[in-house]
Amino acid sequence: MLPKAKIFSAMLATALIVSGARAQIMDTPASHAVIMDHATGTILFSKDGAEPMIPASMTKMMTAYLVFELIDRGEISLTDRLTVSEDAWRRGGFPSGTSTMGLAPGDTPTVEELLHGVIIMSGNDACMVLAEGISGSEEAFARRMTALAHELGLNSANFKNATGLEAVGHVISAEDLAKLAKLTIDNYPQYYEWYDMPSYTWRDYTQANRNPLLEIPGADGLKTGHLDESGYGLTGSAIRDGIRRTIVINGLESKAARAQEGERMMRMAFQSYDLKVITPESVVLPEVKVWLGERSTVPVSLASQMTIAGHKAVLEKAKTEIVLDNALEAPIKEGDTVGKLVVTIDGQPPVEAPIVAEAGVKKLGFFGRAVEGLSQMISGGNG
Template identity: 35%
Template sequence: MLPKLRFALLFAALASLAGASSARAADGFQTQAPSAILVDYETGTILFEKDADRRIAPGTLAKVMTADVVFSQLKAGKIALDTPFTVSVNAWRRGGGPSGGAAMFAEVNKPAPVGELLAGMLVVSGNDAAIALAEGVGGTETEFSQQMTERAKAIGMANSEFRNATGFADPGQFSTARDLSVLAQHVIRTYPDYYPVFARTSIEWSRIKQRNRNVLLDAGIGADGLQIGWVKDVGYHALGSAVQNGQRLIVVVLAAKTEKERLEEAKKLLEWGFQSFRQRVIFTADQEVGRAQVFGGASGTVGLVGSRPVTVLTPRSGNERITARVVYNGPLLAPVTKGTQVGRLEVTRGQTKVLEMPLYTQEDVPVGSLTDRALDGGLTLMGDSVRDLAKRALAKIHK
């Protein structure tokens, strides 16, 4: 018997949120940015998206992925902030002063501590610092970029590939607004001790002082980190995080036509998000959100629960239709162990999927009796509904 993908729509639990319009239609919100996404950090709710899965060269935003790899090494204790990495001739020539691009101006063949290289890369987009970090961690930038792609896949960036640590143009390097929002959430949540480096106001190295290049930090919207960038023939990018009244939003704007448009559209998205939505709990912690069928078990189904409350943000201006469905490969094969991840919950607002979270089994289901297993096997070909009716009838007889 081959497992099948199962879906269960959960209209009843969400009936109180049903309405007539989508968020964008209700509020009339639009953005000039070709690709953008706005995400509530706490709940993971997508408040707005526009062509968010379009593959685009990330440019300097790739340095956030570089930072993630370095942060993971720091957290694992493999390196420390004071670990010295030598700035190679390659890093100096391709990314330092001779390159004419953004640089920390680290001295060639001289050591620099990891903590300062991170600041040079994230505060002033230093390409020399990015290459030095890549070579220090990976041996070569090529090896390091493979680690970047592997980590990207591991944290859920399914539509991203990396070929270098700097974001220099490469036809094989791309990401999406959605993936970059996932990266931002991961960095903020996983590395709270290192995230503040993004907001450092300035750095000074080789007697050269430079201010933070991220203009979002000074836009009066509560921004506290991540990156901006530019890619020739593509446009201006922004990946930002901002906090107002205890709520954090993640914004991504890709391929804006000008620096002004990048700033204005990122700011507009954040302001709209903070002003337009309220938090709604649709399932409490440990509340059963659905049931999965079980083959060969003492019970024909098992309850599914999330690991936290299921919360989405909905427009303050009015109700809208919210639907959810449970997705899993089933039926599950007995025995089933409590706490096993077997599926996911997908929540949709209008036509937009706003939340996806894993679901876990609520209890153990041991292997059933010979009668249970024979009944499951014999009735499988007759369909799920027939099998369920037969098992319920048999249970009544046994009582």
């Protein structure tokens, strides 16, 4: 029978790769791409995912999220009516030649109708009307978007408008868009359902949802984007067998390329990546040597669970070891942190988890320490 340490190492090495290790086994024509496990927020794959990029209409995820927050705080309600200004109509309506809800000057849609226009129709006019009605101007609303994004930990975000139309310095990373998708799904499930609607009609104008992923099983959001300078992008999420994964891609050359790569990335997210949770109870670690203690070793365990994730093709490359900061010397109290478990894979940063003593170890008395010291002298101090 293998020793416990060997059993543990073999089990981990053949089954797991640690959370956060991003094995670049696959590639994508997208300039920026991310695959995220929803439950844990673990980034499973990243291609320039932390680099700020131009999000185009994927910006509208943040526009909608800020409105959700303001509704939750009681600053505005779904039934409030906002008036469409001539400026919003001219810059975001039919005269603009951009994505529109089809609003006209003087219209008074409700906040709920405008949110449908933002989420499903990608209406620039709807974004502008919300921004002007809530903050007085689109610029002021964009500043609130950025401030809220930073509060949420989306530190790459810098919004200059509510639409995602061209603006110098208007950026957010693919990783932060994936995190924003998670926040939307987790915090506002009642509104997230709108991202799955196939179309929406304002008066006699109907616009189909542009998200190509809604055609595949389990997909239920979120948002596309396109500008000449950013290429075609998509933030999408899907759930299968109780597991949810989110992808972000940007920089594709066409709608067809976006649809094809979005479907491929989502398929890979479920088929090629794995994620497990290791609890302290599920693994047995070898006992650790103790110096000058009434016992020579102490049993140890993980202090907390570890989230393990990665591409299945590189799972066998994971290696584990117990690392002590210093030689472990008695006395030791039960629960003391005595070292760390380090899991590594070639080319990836190591991930660490603390290990704790499962029992206390008293220090040897004077005679015991003398005997131990004599033993060390005889053995050359290599104990």
